[in-house]
Amino acid sequence: MQVVEAIMDFEGVDSTEVPTIYRCVDGILTERFAHPPAPEAQLEVPFSYSGYRVTIDLNGNAKFVKTG
Template identity: 45%
Template sequence: MSDTVDDEIVHRELETDRQEPVAQIVEVVAELEGDRQDDLTPGYKQVDHILQHVFSDPPVPEAQVKITFSYEGYRITVEQYGKAQFVKL
């Protein structure tokens, strides 16, 4: 994962070939909050399945698929090729 920070927005590049992609979301939020992953709410299985499907069989680039959801006080947007934004709510 690579990252950049623009004021209030944290950008990360997720690994699209990893199993359980939502685990990466939990890792990032734990890092941002200075918490252990075990201290956070488990990631959403529904989101994990959606991300796995989008990452394993991405639509054409023109589709510009983005998945946005809230988790542990962050609004998170993940694009079809693994770019992710984390915005503290």
């Protein structure tokens, strides 16, 4: 949900103007961060969403790069 809210802030739109994120990442973020691997894994989850390339690291930090 925080990714959706960040995109809405970046674009100055409301929730009706962005796609459902679940279809983009198929719930993988919720599952992955509910049971994270060891810190040594240095896990990052990259995906595209609503014109942005989003990368979330093991600590939950997100990087957004506009692609469109």
